[in-house]
Amino acid sequence: MSPVDSTGVNPDESLTPLALLAKADQAISSLEDVLADLVAEFAARDLPLYLVGGSVRDAILGRLGNDLDFTTPARPEMIKEILESWAGTVWDTGIDFGTVSAQHRGQQIEITTFRSDTYDGQSRNPEVVFGDTLEGDLVRRDFRINAMAVELLIDDRGSLTGRFHDPVGGLEDLEHKRLDTPDTPEISFHDDPLRMLRAARFVSHLGFGVADRVKEAMNDMSEQINRITVERIQLELNKLMEGAAPWTGMNLLVNTGIAAHVFPEIPAMRDMKDEHHQHKDVYAHSMQVLRQAIEQEEDGPDLVLRWAALLHDCGKPQTRAFNDDGRVTFHHHEVVGAKLIRRRLRELKYSKQMVADISQLVYLHMRFYGFGEGQWTDSAVRRYVTDAGPLLPRLHKLVRADSTTRNQRKAARLQRTYDHLEDRIAEIAEREDLARVRPDLDGNEIMVILDMPPGPAVGRAWTFLKELRLERGPLEREEAIAELRTWWEAEQSQDKS
Known part of the structure; x- marks a missing residue:
């Protein structure tokens, strides 16, 4: 791949880290069997085709998937014509926005005409304007790491190759694991406030930090997130929660004030001391529970478990009280928390099943603590299993994750007690059908x-x-x-x- 950017920088003077580009080269080479014919179809019409945005970012990071994004100066009708001659499946539901999609040999392709959109400043919906230059298309994107492109070419030997374009310094940001915007963040977030949530999502997925000016703009403009529909907010929150380290993305939203607008029950936990004084606050405890719940996942991200782990103590701010010796208590916080969660998730348009499952896990997470080791009667076990229903495996994980004490002896006792409960469940299940009482x-x-x-x-x-x-x-x-x-x-x- 040639390290030439669209600003005309001499390749010898480029600051591009060759090791990162080598990963992109490998990714593009692996796509030759799928894409060579498509690139040739565009070339036959003297039209360039660029791998762009998150696909380039992921190729450089060595994590390219099966969903590829492209851009081209070709207008949508021409893109559709080319794709229909190349792919078995083509759909044009986004053609009014310049996007045509296709599926070919297990690869999903999305090609969009160059854009140079303008925003009205009231919603996040742009006035779609087709552009004529690659650089104009790239500089309008959300973050510099997503504003890179690779022009796909067929070399003299008939092999697929690429020419790298980086007009705003996205590769340098990748090298330093930094999120920054092509334009000033104030302009970028004013155009589309959803980008503030996307910043938190990328922090969660990529483990990157956020440039100081981006963080300052998020803090100053946090209320702008209210311009975004709840459906889009829900989608971004879910993507954040599916990341490798969702607590990092959530911390960014809480620290910049955005969480107070989209999910106020989360930052409300930040200043609540827990009854055991084991954590700085209930928020910190909840983040640790989230980490420990994720460690128990078996088949990839479990959104229901992750949300329940994060929110299991969200009822504590409303139930805080002090007993006669001055110790803080949070009696029935699981009941209050379940009600708060149902209301918030419904406002965010979560499915009925998600609302029911997450709130039920929160409601049940304290049931275990009502019994000591060896005190689980057959009746108590039946009720525990029946009330949990199909959520029982998740409830096991949530309760185990909820043990964050630094006292190793206490932690071992809690785990031993839960081991005993699971043994009792297995014992009774051998005698009777606990799954359908x-x-x-x-x-x-x-x-x-x-x-x-x-x-x-x-x-x-x-x-x-x-x-x-x-x-x-x-x-x-x-x-x-x-x-x-x-x-x-x-x-x-x-x-x-």
């Missing part, structure tokens, strides 16, 4: 036995039998019928009195 009689049987029509009384009877099943385990049919009749006689006597 249901009454020993169903609704139809209840109506026949008690000779009653459908109605609320059937529901009450079913609930009674469910509680009986949780308390005593499976009953023989005749025993269940006898208990049902006894309960119903008591109900009728109470109604008459």
Whole structure:
């Protein structure tokens, strides 16, 4: 790859780190079988094609995926024509914005006409304006590390090669693991405030720091994030939480005041001392729980577990109180926290399932602490498993992650106690179906036995039998019928009195 940038800098004078470019060379070479024909199609029409943005960044970092972004001076209709002759699948849902996409041999391709958009300063929606220069397209991008391009070429031997373009110094930022904007951050964030959330997302995923001027602008302009729709905010928050170190991105949002606008329950934990004085504050404890929850993941990022770990103590600010000896307490913070989470996640338009799962994990995370080692009765185990339902594996991980004490003896005791609980669950599961604890009689049987029509009384009877099943385990049919009749006689006597 030739280290020539679009500003005309002499290659010999370039500050480009050759080791980083070598990684990009390797990535582009690996794409030759997929892309050579596409590049040739553009070249036959005297049209350049550039790998651009995050794809170049990831190629240089050695982490290029199967979703590639390109730019070209060709207009959308021409891009579509070329792609339709090259790929098996083409879709043009973004053609009004200059984007046409395709799928070819397992590679997803997105090609966009050069853009030189203008913004109205009220929303993040630009007035789409097609551009004529690569540099004009690159300088309008969010961060310098995303403002690099590789012009794809076919050399004299017919091999795929590339020419590097870096008009704003993105490679230097990559070398120093730094996030900075092509224009001033004030202009960049005014054009699109979502870029402030994207900064936090890149911190989480890439482990980069943020330039001082970017951080200052985020702090000064934090309320501008309110121009962004909740759907876009939710999407960026999820991407942040899926990063390798989501606590770093969340710290940036909290420290710049942006979190106070998008998820105020998170920064509210920052100044809350916990009852054991083991952490600077509840926020720091929650970040440690998040780290420890991630360490237990088995198949990649688990958003439900990560959100529950971060938010499990968000009810503490509203439940703080002091007992007679002056110690701080947070009684029932799990109940309050679950309510806060349901409300916030609904406002952010999370799915009903996500809202239910995250809030239920928060609600249940203190249940374990109500029992000491060896004190888990069969009934308590059944209720724990039933209330957790399919969330039980995540609840195990959350409760274990919630142990952040520096006292090694106490930490070992907590883990040993939870080991005992899991052993008790396995022991009872061998005798009975804990995954589906249901009454020993169903609704139809209840109506026949008690000779009653459908109605609320059937529901009450079913609930009674469910509680009986949780308390005593499976009953023989005749025993269940006898208990049902006894309960119903008591109900009728109470109604008459």
